[in-house]
Amino acid sequence: MTDATFLEYVVFFSAAVMILGGAVGVIAMKNPVHAALGLVLTLFGVAVQFVAMEAHFLAAVQVIVYAGAIVVLFLFVIMLLGVDQSMDLSIEPIPIQRPMAAIMGVGLVGLLGAAVVRARDASSINPGSGIATSADAGNSDANVQQLATNLYGDHVFAFQLTSVLLVVAVAGTVLLTRKWPRDRAETESSDA
Amino acid sequence: MAELVWLIPAFPLAGFLTILLLGRRLGDPKAGYLATAAVFASFAVAAAIYFDLVSQPEAERETVVTLFSWVPVGTLQVDLAFLVDPLSIAMCLFVTFIAGWIHMFAVGYMHGDAKFSKFFLYLNLFVFSMTILVLGENLLVTFLGWEGVGTCSYLLIAFWHTRESAATAGKKAFVTNRVGDWGVMLAMFLSFSAVGSLSYTVLNESAETGALAASTASAIALLLLIGAAGKSAQLPLYIWLPDAMEGPTPVSALIHAATMVTGGVFLLTRINPVIAASYDWVPTTIAWVGAITALFAATIALAQNDIKKVLAYSTVSQIGYMMLAVGTGGYVAAIFHMVTHAGFKALLFLGAGSVIHGMHHEQDMRFMGALRKFMPITAATFIIGWLAIAGVPPFSGFWSKDEILLFSLAESPALYAIGILTAILTAFYMTRQIIMVFFGEARWTSLANAEEAPEVADGEPPVETHDAHGEFKPHESPPIMWIPLVVLAGVAALGGLINMPKLFGIPSGASAQLEEWLHPVIEFGEADITGTWAYDNKYLLVGFAVAAALIGIALAWLVYERKRIKPWEPSLLANAWYYDWAISWFMGNPGRAGFQAVAEFDAKVVDGAVTGTAVAVKATATETRKGQTGYVRQYAAVIGIGVVLLLGWFVVIRGIL
Amino acid sequence: MIAAIEPTWYLLLASMLFGLGAFGLLVRRNPLIMFMCIELMLNAATLTFVAFATDLGDINGQTAVFFVMVVAAAEVVVGLGIIVSILRRRPGATADDLAELKG
Numbered sequence: 001m002t003d004a005t006f007l008e009y010v011v012f013f014s015a016a017v018m019i020l021g022g023a024v025g026v027i028a029m030k031n032p033v034h035a036a037l038g039l040v041l042t043l044f045g046v047a048v049q050f051v052a053m054e055a056h057f058l059a060a061v062q063v064i065v066y067a068g069a070i071v072v073l074f075l076f077v078i079m080l081l082g083v084d085q086s087m088d089l090s091i092e093p094i095p096i097q098r099p100m101a102a103i104m105g106v107g108l109v110g111l112l113g114a115a116v117v118r119a120r121d122a123s124s125i126n127p128g129s130g131i132a133t134s135a136d137a138g139n140s141d142a143n144v145q146q147l148a149t150n151l152y153g154d155h156v157f158a159f160q161l162t163s164v165l166l167v168v169a170v171a172g173t174v175l176l177t178r179k180w181p182r183d184r185a186e187t188e189s190s191d192a
Numbered sequence: 193m194a195e196l197v198w199l200i201p202a203f204p205l206a207g208f209l210t211i212l213l214l215g216r217r218l219g220d221p222k223a224g225y226l227a228t229a230a231v232f233a234s235f236a237v238a239a240a241i242y243f244d245l246v247s248q249p250e251a252e253r254e255t256v257v258t259l260f261s262w263v264p265v266g267t268l269q270v271d272l273a274f275l276v277d278p279l280s281i282a283m284c285l286f287v288t289f290i291a292g293w294i295h296m297f298a299v300g301y302m303h304g305d306a307k308f309s310k311f312f313l314y315l316n317l318f319v320f321s322m323t324i325l326v327l328g329e330n331l332l333v334t335f336l337g338w339e340g341v342g343t344c345s346y347l348l349i350a351f352w353h354t355r356e357s358a359a360t361a362g363k364k365a366f367v368t369n370r371v372g373d374w375g376v377m378l379a380m381f382l383s384f385s386a387v388g389s390l391s392y393t394v395l396n397e398s399a400e401t402g403a404l405a406a407s408t409a410s411a412i413a414l415l416l417l418i419g420a421a422g423k424s425a426q427l428p429l430y431i432w433l434p435d436a437m438e439g440p441t442p443v444s445a446l447i448h449a450a451t452m453v454t455g456g457v458f459l460l461t462r463i464n465p466v467i468a469a470s471y472d473w474v475p476t477t478i479a480w481v482g483a484i485t486a487l488f489a490a491t492i493a494l495a496q497n498d499i500k501k502v503l504a505y506s507t508v509s510q511i512g513y514m515m516l517a518v519g520t521g522g523y524v525a526a527i528f529h530m531v532t533h534a535g536f537k538a539l540l541f542l543g544a545g546s547v548i549h550g551m552h553h554e555q556d557m558r559f560m561g562a563l564r565k566f567m568p569i570t571a572a573t574f575i576i577g578w579l580a581i582a583g584v585p586p587f588s589g590f591w592s593k594d595e596i597l598l599f600s601l602a603e604s605p606a607l608y609a610i611g612i613l614t615a616i617l618t619a620f621y622m623t624r625q626i627i628m629v630f631f632g633e634a635r636w637t638s639l640a641n642a643e644e645a646p647e648v649a650d651g652e653p654p655v656e657t658h659d660a661h662g663e664f665k666p667h668e669s670p671p672i673m674w675i676p677l678v679v680l681a682g683v684a685a686l687g688g689l690i691n692m693p694k695l696f697g698i699p700s701g702a703s704a705q706l707e708e709w710l711h712p713v714i715e716f717g718e719a720d721i722t723g724t725w726a727y728d729n730k731y732l733l734v735g736f737a738v739a740a741a742l743i744g745i746a747l748a749w750l751v752y753e754r755k756r757i758k759p760w761e762p763s764l765l766a767n768a769w770y771y772d773w774a775i776s777w778f779m780g781n782p783g784r785a786g787f788q789a790v791a792e793f794d795a796k797v798v799d800g801a802v803t804g805t806a807v808a809v810k811a812t813a814t815e816t817r818k819g820q821t822g823y824v825r826q827y828a829a830v831i832g833i834g835v836v837l838l839l840g841w842f843v844v845i846r847g848i849l
Numbered sequence: 850m851i852a853a854i855e856p857t858w859y860l861l862l863a864s865m866l867f868g869l870g871a872f873g874l875l876v877r878r879n880p881l882i883m884f885m886c887i888e889l890m891l892n893a894a895t896l897t898f899v900a901f902a903t904d905l906g907d908i909n910g911q912t913a914v915f916f917v918m919v920v921a922a923a924e925v926v927v928g929l930g931i932i933v934s935i936l937r938r939r940p941g942a943t944a945d946d947l948a949e950l951k952g
Binding site for chain 3: 005008009012016019020023024026027032035036039042043046049050052053054055057058061062065066069070073074077078080081082092093094097098100101102104105106108109112113116117120130143146147150151154155158162165166168169170172173174176177
Binding site: 822825 | 875947950951
């Protein structure tokens, strides 16, 4: 590893700003739609970081799946349920919630940071076999290939399970949110 | 022959069971005859074993007959075993003999009572328990009999239980005995912990060989003294005996004169090596307890007006003599006096029963008098009993009392003085009783009006023996009642023969029979007084004893017959020195306050701790419950704090790297 | 060439993101926004994974991110389904209104 160039620092910090700004937006925005937009900003920042770390495929998947599908799903639900009105953030029914949350947040960050910083000079445990980058091998698909080999080779069983998981999730959700004929009749009669 | 010793308790037990099942059908008087036969059968077996033992050399007269292993628990091995030795057979002989005659008397006395069969049921159970007590090979078997006689005593004292005074007296007897039983139980525990066994052979041997420490021996002896004080009605636990006169007179004769109350003395005689192995002040304590009780009871007896109460206090006094003998090392004298006392006291009680029966259940001596004309046989036998207890030679009481006085003088002159004074008082109050009951003027004419008759028992059958004109007239008892009187009078008269002292004029082959008989049992504990001044001046002491008896008789004659001297019967003595009253007062006030405090402590502190724990748990749970708000976010916050703490522990304290 | 920025920075960034997500989860009452905060935390995790993968030179870290995304997607599906079901019955409900477990 060579010393980072100035550009790399710029990229890192701007992406970091995006990430943290988006996160703050999520937690501080009154309007849920605005919060969703903040989420998108965070996701984009993470994708940029992925690219900086030469995990191109993951960056692409991040944008497509997370920002493209999941956030859209969120927005659909927001619109569907009509909860897009602004909420009043000043009231808090549970008195000690905010201080506790603050303590927790600060504690977490602090401790994790301390652990990370202290472990900076520790020796690596089980270094892997190295990550292929496009620059090393001259192959622009090197990352994808390595990822694919690993995914479909070492973790094929888990991969199959995730497919099952997805099917179960979809089927379960459809079942969960289905309006049964009885309920439909009630809702229609109450609507009418 | 000794293997048949189990028949001795078996016969009364069989009688008990038979009457239990068939009593109502047998009825009056067959149930009574059956019970009497059972007891005399026991006597026959005891006599047979006695003759068998006599034929054997002295060293081989001790046998243990084991029925079965009773309590085999680890190191504690207790068998239900009988110890056949001179002492137990001697006790069995006189117990069953006298009990048998008393049974016969009771058939006549209880005739017409609604609970006739039940009476003999209890009497047989009593004889069974008493034989078990006497024959026991170890403390536990003796204790079984001890408790049994205590229970039977309660059942029999409260026999006419519809009368409240009788029920109360029964309870009092049982509770007071219990206090004594506590002493016996502690002694058993101590014996087991000291020598690892409850058996007399083991205990006495360890005392004889010196393996038993003096402190342990003293503790055992004193604890058994407490038990004996309860059972044998000594100070301070004598209070139940006068009240026990509420029971029918045969009960008083059997239990409270002849047999049960001697149990305590018997027990102390059984463990005489232990007493000998204890500190010197232990037997002295026993002697003083006996002496003071004797004097105390004698003073009370001379102010009593109930014919049975006089005899009750007299019993307490005479057992005090026996305790005095035990304490001064005169075990033979104690057993001798026990036998003679059983004879003449049973005689006196049965005679009193006969008088009561003839007087239509009148018991107050102030309403008697001149009865010798109407009840000649009763009067004659009663007079023999009187002479025996007063200590007039050649009747039995004189010989045994003289022995005791000999031993007490050998120990200390103070004890002797008390003994002589008590002897004078004994003669005095017994003479007083004789004069009031059998001589003087007839004071029972006022009894024609039934309302004036005090102390008539409810529930007793009124026996109609008015003469042709409808006036009240006392009458002699039927033969079934005076035959036992005659037999017992014979015992009272001639009982002294079993242990004549070695005096001039008495052939040496006929003297000290009982002493020789009991020798192997008491040889370790018996005091040797051959070198004392008392022994050397035996004849002088005999003279003093006779003089004491005659002085007492003369004084009473002067006071009550000639009426030269004014009778002195202060209420202090009539109320038994207010001892009973003091106990009731104490238990009623400070005692009750103490018990109340303990009960409150139990309710508040002990129960309070238990319920308090529950209350505390409930309060804690109620407070903790408030943490369950139902808000998921708060739960998440708590989880988060937990994570932070855990992380903190890892990072900061354990220093993960 | 792998970024020369030390992975420590990425880890710090990820931890801050995680802390923000956790704080938001506790503070916001709107179920949907709470869900979004969960997504933030998941992203912090994936960032950590990739940082370690780069640091240790192990491709398994990136594979793990893959799986995290799959599971996150499935989770969002089911979670939103639940939220939809609940909010259909009680329109305008917040996380505090679902307090049936109150003891």
